[in-house]
Amino acid sequence: MNRTRTLIWLIPLILLLLLIPFVVPNAIVDADAEEAGFYTLEDLPAYEPVTLANPDPDPLPLGISSKKNPLGDGAPYAPKAENFLPDNGGYLDSTISVRVEERVLRNTKIYFTFVQIADPTQLRAALANPYPSTKWKKGPQIAEGRNTVVALNGDWFANKDNKGRGTIYRNGELLRSKNSGIYDALIIDTAGDFHIIPHATEEDFAPYEGTVLQSYCFPCALVIDRQLMTFNQKDKDTDSLLAHHIEGWKKAQRSVLCQMGPLSYLIITAEGPDQSKGGGLTIPEVARLAWDMGALQAFNMDGGSSALLMLNGKRINCLVNGKAPKNNRDVGDIIYFATAEP
């Protein structure tokens, strides 16, 4: 009887212990994991150029946030509620088309937001507080009152850790120009075209003087003139920038702004390990993704918890049970697209 009682617990115990090596992660060959790469081109949404009903609206006035006029960088026309597509699918009126597509690739939710605008002044920037304030705000707070249709976070130019690096333009106004040559720069000119300059110095901006609407300085450029940037971990400078400034070799949330064509843009917003096990993209991976999407130019914006995608002033990425996470990080500024339809 004693032996029977002993066997009742001993046999299951032995079986459980022997099972343990086979119920731990990676214990079983996973067919999905054996495939090269984490997506195929068929997994990606297709870029489709849009013809807008009003391709030639009046330009929107540009301005900058100031103490007297904190909303000076807002857009004049509010988006209309009936023009927003269901399920955060985007927005459509005569002067702007926004299409949001979601994909889950290698356990990472990625938003592909295609934007077509009719006038370059519909691509704008908004600051959390008038420059040179380093106080940040939540993205929706920045968007409030500025009539944004779709928005993403900018670079981290207002962060103290940035040490004031870069030549920074917002809505045509030069905010600062110093300590340059370290980060790459994205220049958005008055035609809405992107120009990306690696390790841009003040001299590199000279040819664009008078035509710069926005400029961002951050590691790093991903696609320049349809050329995919490569990142060599053995190169000390590259490694230093990617490893120490943006954890570029690790999987993380990413926020990328691309130009697809004239006044045609793509925002790639990837969630990260905070949202799903093994989630997130490295910088080389998101660069390749932008290139596979057909981007002519692609520039990496601040990622991690700063990665932000908003539609109608509300965050739509990294949601928890359909709501914005309580900890969503403050940012220094946003890039947004507005309507030119009164």
Next chain:
Amino acid sequence: MEPLLTLGPLRVTPYSLILFAGALAGTLLAARKKAVRPALPLVILLALLFGHVVWCLLNDTAMEYYGFSLLFQPWRGGYTLYGALAGGAVGAAIAAALTRQSWLELLDALAPGAAAALFFARLGEYFSGQGVGPTVESEALCFFPLTFLPYGETPETGDWVYAVWFWEAVTALVLLAVLLLRRNRRRGDPTFLFLSVLGLTQIFFEQIRRDDYVSLTGFVRFSQVGALVSILAVMIALTVMRRPRPLRAVLSFAVLVCAGLTVMYVEFALDKTRYFPFLYAATAATAAAAAALLLAARGRQGRMSAGMTALAGGILLFSHGLEAPTTDIYIILYGFMAWALGCIGIAVAICMQPQPKEGSL
């Protein structure tokens, strides 16, 4: 991770072997007490089950990708420490009811085994790529055991990262040694010691991790919340069972709340969200509460320790207020966290002490 042995679709990796060794060690330690043996299968089974199910529930993207079948495929994903501990506790409760023994005494007997299993599990993280901190910026810090080169990397291909897995393994080993060597005077001491030491160290170490940690929401890691809940449970249990003097009990909980808020605001600060006035207020409140608790518990003998505790908090506030360069700010923030967790440890330790004599606070 290269497998050591492949049997069709199954493969035995260094990680899985180490986990097996840990489970075996934990089982043998727990089985020293005869009454515990029949409970072991249920404890291990529910620990595995709860650990994996909680992991699945916290990974909605993985669930969306793999579907409901993920619940039955633990090799695809992972486990959560506090899910496994909760499952083990539930298994122990059921086994205690079936075998008519005290649940708390059963947990006391299981505590050393759990520490041993945890030690091996943390060692195994060297192979699994978990338990790693941020990349090291300075070559002077590139030495083990502070940092290490991830498994499979060379100095040419990899970055040195902080060896969080090793520090956690050492903590588990020290905890195991204390549990084995300490003479436990009262029922519950091993369990309370295990949960409180594990919880306090987990809150700190989890914050440093930069791997596939399980988050509850954004930067809030599930293990940290689990640790906080377990520490709170320990404090409540101690208050009910040991019945400390009312003033001690009140001050202990005050320290727990204030220090908990300090830790929370440190985490916001580390995530670059600035609530510094709240951090300063919480730190000051923690210092006051901890000093008052030490004075209440130790009377005149507590003056030195109360003063040192408050002074440490003041130094941290002063250092942070000076706005030292970026790197130092992070060290100071981690200093805040370690200090606050130490205050919680003091509160728990005081609650665990024998009943004070008449006439003391």
